Amino acid sequence: MNLQTIDWVIIAVFFVIVIGIGYVASRTAGKSTQEFFLGGRHMPWWLLGISMVACTFSADTPNLVTGMVRENGVAKNWAWWAFLITGMVTVFIYAKLWRRSEVMTDLEYYELRYHGKAAAFLRGFRSLFLGLFFNLLIMATVTLAIIKYGQILFGIEAWQCVVFGSIGVVIYATLGGLKGVIWADFFQYSIAMFGAIYAAYISIQQPEVQAIGGLSGLVGAESPIASKLAILPDPGDLSLLVSMLIIPVAVQWWAVWYPGAEPGGGGYIAQRMLSAKDEKNAIGATLLFNFMHYAIRPWPWIIVALASLIVFPELDDIRQAFPGIDEEYLAHDVAYPAMISKLGPGVLGIVIASIIAAYMSTIGTHLNWGSSYLVNDFYSRFVKKDASQKHLVAVGRVSTVVLMVGAGFFALQLKSATQAFDLLLLSGAGTGSIYLLRWFWWRVNAITEIVAMISAIVVGIVLVFVVDPASLALSLGGTPDAPTLSLDGNTVRLLLAVLINTVVWVTTTFLTKPEPQETLFSFYRKTRPGGPGWAKLRQLAEGEGVDIEGESKGQRWELPYEIACVFIGTIMVYACLFSIGNFVYGNLLTGVALGLLAVGSCYGLFRVFAKSRSL
Structure with a gap:
C-alpha cells in the first residue's frame, strides 16, 4: 500500500513533536536518577493517569482484542476486563501505601519490608529477571505487532519494521527520562485514541458492512455474526460461563501477577504512583487510569473487530487481500491492521501515526522502567555503590539503548505472541496474593517471595513447554442433575499453577522465620498499613515502649x-x-x-x- 505525501508529512510531524518533547525534558532529566526515573516526584495526577493508560494502549492490544473477538466473541474480553478489580484495589488500598514508602522503584521495597541477604538477593535477582527477561519479552511481543502492521500496510521486511519503529522512541526515552516519556504519552494517547475511534467509524463505512445495514445490521439480532456479540457468556453454557467469566472474576484478578495489572500495584504502575506529588495525586492517577483503560478504550477496537468478520470472514480472505504477508505472521489478530488499510489519504497518515504512538508510548515506558531496575536495583546497589548521580543517569541512558536493541532482536525470533503471553501469565500465577498480603500481614518474609518466585517460574515453564494443554482438559457432570462442565486445557493449567504456587508460598511462610522485629517496626512506621495482620507486632512494640503508629495512632x-x-x-x-x-x-x-x-x-x-x- 502506498501512502500519499500528506500521510508522510503527518507521520514526520508526529516524530518531530515526540523527539522535541524528549529534548525539552532532557534539560532536567539529567540532574539525578530521581529526575530521570521519577520525574522529580512532582507529577500531577491527570498527567500520570493518562501516561498509565497510554503505555497500556499498546500497538499489540487492538490486535489482541481483535483476535479474541474473531475467535471467541466479545465476551472473551473478560480475560482482561476482570483485571479492573485488581486496578480498583490498587487505587483505593495500595496507591497511598506505595507513595508513603518513598522508594525509587517497587523492587527497592524488598529492602524496606525485608532484611538481610535474602532481601538483597530478591531485589537483585528480580531487577535482572524483570528488567531484562520479562521486560524484553513484553517489548518483543509489542514489537511483533509492529512487524505485522509493517507487513500488512507497507509490505516491508521484519527487520525494517523493528529499526524504523525503534529510532524515535529510543531517542526521546534516552533524552528525557520519565518526564519525557510521560509528556510524550500525553500527546501520543490523544493521537492514538483519535485514530482508534476514526478506524471504528471507517470500518462501519466499508461496503460489505453497509450492505448488511451498517452498524445496526452489524450488531442487530439478524446480524451474520450474532453469535459473537454477547457481552456476557451464555448462562446456559456452564463451561463458557466458568472459563470466560467466573474464573477471571473469582480467581485471576488476585492470583495472577501480570505487568500492568499487578495485584497491589507494581512495575510501571508503581513507578507512576511513586512519581506523584503526594498520596492524593497517586490515588487520582490510578483511578483515572482504570476508568480510561476499562470504560472508554475497548469499544472502538471491538467495533473494528466485528466489522472485520464481515470484510474478512476467514483468514484466507486476509491472505488473498495481502499476498505479501508471511504465513508465519498470519493469524486473526492481523485483521486489525488489515482494516486500517481501508483508510484514505490524510486520515491514513493520522491513524498510522496513532499506531506508532501506541507502540512508542508502551516501549518508552518499558525502556525507562526496565532501565530503572537495572540502574537503581542492580548497578548502584551491587556494582558501583558510590556512583555519582550524573554517572547513574549516563548508565540509565546506555541501558535504555541496550534494552531496545535486545527487544528488537527477540522480536525477530518471535513468531507468535500467544506462547509468550501464556508464559508471562503462568509464571506469575499464584503469586499475586503475596503482593496483596505482604502489606497487611507481618508474617510474610523474603524467603516466602523467593520460593514463590522460583516455584512460579518452574511451574510456568513446565505447563507451557512440557505439558500439552489438550491433555489437561476436564469434563465434569453430564447428568440431568449436574450439567456438563468442560474446562479447556488453558483454564485448567492456570488453576493448577495458582493452586500449586499458593500452597508452596503459604507452606514456606509458616516453615520459615519472620523478618527481624526492627525491620518490621521500621516498615510499619513508614507505611502505616494498620489492620489485624499487624496486631501482634503492635503489641510487641507497645510492650517495649516503641511508637510505630505515629500520626495514625488512635485512628480507625x-x-x-x-x-x-x-x-x-x-x-x-x-x-x-x-x-x-x-x-x-x-x-x-x-x-x-x-x-x-x-x-x-x-x-x-x-x-x-x-x-x-x-x-
Whole structure:
C-alpha cells in the first residue's frame, strides 16, 4: 500500500513533536536518577493517569482484542476486563501505601519490608529477571505487532519494521527520562485514541458492512455474526460461563501477577504512583487510569473487530487481500491492521501515526522502567555503590539503548505472541496474593517471595513447554442433575499453577522465620498499613515502649471503607463500559439505565472515599 505525501508529512510531524518533547525534558532529566526515573516526584495526577493508560494502549492490544473477538466473541474480553478489580484495589488500598514508602522503584521495597541477604538477593535477582527477561519479552511481543502492521500496510521486511519503529522512541526515552516519556504519552494517547475511534467509524463505512445495514445490521439480532456479540457468556453454557467469566472474576484478578495489572500495584504502575506529588495525586492517577483503560478504550477496537468478520470472514480472505504477508505472521489478530488499510489519504497518515504512538508510548515506558531496575536495583546497589548521580543517569541512558536493541532482536525470533503471553501469565500465577498480603500481614518474609518466585517460574515453564494443554482438559457432570462442565486445557493449567504456587508460598511462610522485629517496626512506621495482620507486632512494640503508629495512632482502620470504594468503583466502571456497549448495540434504554447507575456510583464513591479519608 502506498501512502500519499500528506500521510508522510503527518507521520514526520508526529516524530518531530515526540523527539522535541524528549529534548525539552532532557534539560532536567539529567540532574539525578530521581529526575530521570521519577520525574522529580512532582507529577500531577491527570498527567500520570493518562501516561498509565497510554503505555497500556499498546500497538499489540487492538490486535489482541481483535483476535479474541474473531475467535471467541466479545465476551472473551473478560480475560482482561476482570483485571479492573485488581486496578480498583490498587487505587483505593495500595496507591497511598506505595507513595508513603518513598522508594525509587517497587523492587527497592524488598529492602524496606525485608532484611538481610535474602532481601538483597530478591531485589537483585528480580531487577535482572524483570528488567531484562520479562521486560524484553513484553517489548518483543509489542514489537511483533509492529512487524505485522509493517507487513500488512507497507509490505516491508521484519527487520525494517523493528529499526524504523525503534529510532524515535529510543531517542526521546534516552533524552528525557520519565518526564519525557510521560509528556510524550500525553500527546501520543490523544493521537492514538483519535485514530482508534476514526478506524471504528471507517470500518462501519466499508461496503460489505453497509450492505448488511451498517452498524445496526452489524450488531442487530439478524446480524451474520450474532453469535459473537454477547457481552456476557451464555448462562446456559456452564463451561463458557466458568472459563470466560467466573474464573477471571473469582480467581485471576488476585492470583495472577501480570505487568500492568499487578495485584497491589507494581512495575510501571508503581513507578507512576511513586512519581506523584503526594498520596492524593497517586490515588487520582490510578483511578483515572482504570476508568480510561476499562470504560472508554475497548469499544472502538471491538467495533473494528466485528466489522472485520464481515470484510474478512476467514483468514484466507486476509491472505488473498495481502499476498505479501508471511504465513508465519498470519493469524486473526492481523485483521486489525488489515482494516486500517481501508483508510484514505490524510486520515491514513493520522491513524498510522496513532499506531506508532501506541507502540512508542508502551516501549518508552518499558525502556525507562526496565532501565530503572537495572540502574537503581542492580548497578548502584551491587556494582558501583558510590556512583555519582550524573554517572547513574549516563548508565540509565546506555541501558535504555541496550534494552531496545535486545527487544528488537527477540522480536525477530518471535513468531507468535500467544506462547509468550501464556508464559508471562503462568509464571506469575499464584503469586499475586503475596503482593496483596505482604502489606497487611507481618508474617510474610523474603524467603516466602523467593520460593514463590522460583516455584512460579518452574511451574510456568513446565505447563507451557512440557505439558500439552489438550491433555489437561476436564469434563465434569453430564447428568440431568449436574450439567456438563468442560474446562479447556488453558483454564485448567492456570488453576493448577495458582493452586500449586499458593500452597508452596503459604507452606514456606509458616516453615520459615519472620523478618527481624526492627525491620518490621521500621516498615510499619513508614507505611502505616494498620489492620489485624499487624496486631501482634503492635503489641510487641507497645510492650517495649516503641511508637510505630505515629500520626495514625488512635485512628480507625480505613480498609473497610476502602474495600467499599473498590466495590462501588468497580460497579461504576463496569456500568460505564456496558452503557457505552449498549448504546453501540442500539439498546438505548439499557444504555441510559447503566449510565445513570455509573453516575450514581460515582457520587456514592466519592462520598464513601471522603469518609475514609476523614477517619
